[in-house]
Amino acid sequence: MTMATKLQRRLILDIPTGFLLLFFVMPLTALVILSFWQTENYKIVYEWTLINYGTLATEGAYITFFLRSLAMAIGVSIALVILSWPIAYFIVRYGGRYRIVFSLLLVIPFLSGEVLRLIALQGMLGPAGLVNGALIRMGAAPLRMIMYSNTASFIAFIYLYLPLVVTTVYLSLINFDFRLAHAASACGANRFRIFTEVVWPLNLSGTIVGFMLAFIPTLSASLVPRFLGGPNGTLYGMSMAQQFGESGTWALGAAMGVVLFLFSVLALGILSFGVDLRRTGFTGLGRS
Amino acid sequence: MSQSKFTRRSILAAGAVTALSVPFVRPSWAAPDTVRALMWEAYLLPDRVTAFEDTHKVKFVPSFFDGNSEAYNKLRVGGSKEFDLVQADGFWPQLYFRENLLRAVDYTKVPNASTYLPEFQPDTFKVLSDPASGKKIGFPFCWGAYGITYDAGKVPAEETETLECMFNPDYAGMLSTSSRFEENIALAALLVTDRMGTRTKPRPDGKPFNPYVLTDDELSEIEKLLVQQKNLLLTRYQDNPTLFQLLQSGAVVAATEFAQVFRQLLTAEAQGSAPVDFRHSLKMKEGGLGWVDTWLITSGVEDGPRFDMCNSFIDMMISPEVMKKIGEVAGCSTTVDLRAISSESERKLFLMDRSNEIADLFMFDQPSSPEKWERVWSNVQAA
Numbered sequence: 136m137t138m139a140t141k142l143q144r145r146l147i148l149d150i151p152t153g154f155l156l157l158f159f160v161m162p163l164t165a166l167v168i169l170s171f172w173q174t175e176n177y178k179i180v181y182e183w184t185l186i187n188y189g190t191l192a193t194e195g196a197y198i199t200f201f202l203r204s205l206a207m208a209i210g211v212s213i214a215l216v217i218l219s220w221p222i223a224y225f226i227v228r229y230g231g232r233y234r235i236v237f238s239l240l241l242v243i244p245f246l247s248g249e250v251l252r253l254i255a256l257q258g259m260l261g262p263a264g265l266v267n268g269a270l271i272r273m274g275a276a277p278l279r280m281i282m283y284s285n286t287a288s289f290i291a292f293i294y295l296y297l298p299l300v301v302t303t304v305y306l307s308l309i310n311f312d313f314r315l316a317h318a319a320s321a322c323g324a325n326r327f328r329i330f331t332e333v334v335w336p337l338n339l340s341g342t343i344v345g346f347m348l349a350f351i352p353t354l355s356a357s358l359v360p361r362f363l364g365g366p367n368g369t370l371y372g373m374s375m376a377q378q379f380g381e382s383g384t385w386a387l388g389a390a391m392g393v394v395l396f397l398f399s400v401l402a403l404g405i406l407s408f409g410v411d412l413r414r415t416g417f418t419g420l421g422r423s
Numbered sequence: 424m425s426q427s428k429f430t431r432r433s434i435l436a437a438g439a440v441t442a443l444s445v446p447f448v449r450p451s452w453a454a455p456d457t458v459r460a461l462m463w464e465a466y467l468l469p470d471r472v473t474a475f476e477d478t479h480k481v482k483f484v485p486s487f488f489d490g491n492s493e494a495y496n497k498l499r500v501g502g503s504k505e506f507d508l509v510q511a512d513g514f515w516p517q518l519y520f521r522e523n524l525l526r527a528v529d530y531t532k533v534p535n536a537s538t539y540l541p542e543f544q545p546d547t548f549k550v551l552s553d554p555a556s557g558k559k560i561g562f563p564f565c566w567g568a569y570g571i572t573y574d575a576g577k578v579p580a581e582e583t584e585t586l587e588c589m590f591n592p593d594y595a596g597m598l599s600t601s602s603r604f605e606e607n608i609a610l611a612a613l614l615v616t617d618r619m620g621t622r623t624k625p626r627p628d629g630k631p632f633n634p635y636v637l638t639d640d641e642l643s644e645i646e647k648l649l650v651q652q653k654n655l656l657l658t659r660y661q662d663n664p665t666l667f668q669l670l671q672s673g674a675v676v677a678a679t680e681f682a683q684v685f686r687q688l689l690t691a692e693a694q695g696s697a698p699v700d701f702r703h704s705l706k707m708k709e710g711g712l713g714w715v716d717t718w719l720i721t722s723g724v725e726d727g728p729r730f731d732m733c734n735s736f737i738d739m740m741i742s743p744e745v746m747k748k749i750g751e752v753a754g755c756s757t758t759v760d761l762r763a764i765s766s767e768s769e770r771k772l773f774l775m776d777r778s779n780e781i782a783d784l785f786m787f788d789q790p791s792s793p794e795k796w797e798r799v800w801s802n803v804q805a806a
Binding site: 174175176177178194195196197199200257258261262263279282283361362365366367369374377378379380381382383384385387 | 490492493496604605656657658659665789793794797798800801805
């Protein structure tokens with residue numbers, strides 16, 4: 136190996152490594168350290184303590200926020216997988232030469248900012264919005280459940296993350312060899328069996344990636360509950376953001392961040408271990 | 424042992440790097456090319472800012488915040504070097520000054536300071552003086568209260584004379600408060616301490632009653648009250664446009680706010696919106712919260728061109744014509760006397776003849792224990 140090749144290889148590795156160290160590892164380390172300190176009257180008390188973790192483990196409010204977020208993240212991710220599959224399947228099977236156009240259409244919402252999309256949704260689901268405005272004009276009562284509630288947040292999450300999940304399932308399906316489904320059919324398997332024993336398991340990898348892409352941001356979301364959640368819709372991420380913003384209790388916020396990070400890693404680990412990558416058709420492991 | 428050598432190539436490279444970096448290195452005595460402000464978004468007037476930029480050949484760089492504690496946190500983590508100007512209200516400027524986040528100001532360098540209403544003249548308005556040194560620490564800007572805006576067609580006016588109005592089950596699902604936790608707790612404190620009769624008893628800080636300095640018992644009662652109120656609220660609004668829509672559509676009949684939305688509603692009505700009898704209660708029988716927004720100069724600004732530029736910007740912002748525009752856009756009362764250039768209805772709408780009432784209101788302040796207040800608020804949100 137020549138000197139120039141060695142240098143090139145080092146540069147290729149060192150630049151992303153340095154970037155990750157600087158913008159991921161260091162902030163995370165700072166967050167971990169801060170979580171073992173305390174804040175008092177907007178000032179950091181530099182004494183090592185586990186009090187923030189104790190608070191999170193014993194105070195009902197933070198446990199409630201976490202459980203609410205967890206339930207929301209699981210519900211949203213499952214709903215998204217259920218919704219995304221038929222859309223992605225339709226595009227792959229029947230999109231023909233317009234498949235790429237359909238898949239690009241999914242990206243359109245990302246051309247505007249998340250806040251803008253949420254404000255638009257707030258207007259649509261609100262008391263004078265498209266849905267309730269129409270109901271009121273027809274003489275019906277407005278739907279209270281979609282106004283400033285967890286249901287409104289749920290709808291917003293689906294709207295925000297649907298393109299991500301559809302795209303990952305689409306990318307998985309587009310690489311799937313549908314001749315396997317035809318072979319199963321030729322062997323007498325019905326459509327349900329083909330789906331559950333051939334199509335679904337061989338695309339599980341992409342589906343799980345889609346699930347995680349919706350699960351993790353929903354678990355940590357702060358903007359959606361803030362704009363749409365209403366008085367009973369505070370989620371873990373929103374409470375965490377409050378610690379760093381209005382209330383200035385940064386150390387507690389840092390501990391909340393560490394807990395969220397560890398839980399996300401754990402969830403990712405559990406889901407990853409639960410999947411036999413070879414069975415899913417994933418080829419990254421090579422041939423043994 | 425390695426030995427460094429000055430080669431023609433290394434000298435050329437060093438020269439090129441130096442030449443390239445020159446535009447980014449500015450001597451401290453040079454005229455500033457930016458004015459950086461940490462401010463409330465509602466007070467940004469793009470056309471006036473552009474005119475200021477053109478006149479002074481600087482770029483105005485605004486950053487926005489919502490509550491005082493958020494701005495305070497930003498200043499404490501190096502913000503006094505990152506910003507030249509900052510806004511705050513109530514007693515917060517005094518706290519900033521005590522913590523060396525601000526510098527003293529000079530009223531003689533801001534000619535429009537002579538147009539302040541009597542209540543906001545430097546000799547009268549003591550909130551913007553450092554109690555220890557007597558130095559002036561900022562310039563008053565807009566003032567207001569945190570009262571109740573209501574639809575008088577649905578909520579009788581006499582009911583809004585008390586804070587009980589915001590906790591009345593008759594209006595379940597049609598009430599709203601802002602998402603600012605300090606003001607929600609402080610306003611509930613006025614009702615709770617009135618009910619408990621604890622205002623006249625010795626206070627935790629040994630000073631007269633202040634709704635931002637509360638005992639644990641009072642906080643516990645406030646938490647219960649706010650949990651009850653939560654079930655009556657349609658939402659805690661994040662911004663004024665949302666509250667405007669909620670009130671205008673009739674979804675909300677009473678809300679605590681800074682009277683800004685109230686004025687916007689009346690302006691909209693004058694411009695042709697459906698007439699609704701919106702009114703605003705400035706001070707309830709249990710008391711009210713008040714605020715005076717200010718312009719402050721951070722401790723990172725030293726005497727010289729940057730300080731002069733900050734003074735010029737403040738002078739422009741508190742000039743009567745800009746203040747009048749700010750009042751119209753943000754819907755707030757101004758600390759500058761605009762009566763000579765305002766109509767009778769504007770004098771009434773912007774409380775121009777009621778500025779003396781500011782003295783009866785409890786000024787926005789720092790919570791006695793942010794940690795305890797945060798816990799109360801989290802418990803309310805989780806309940």
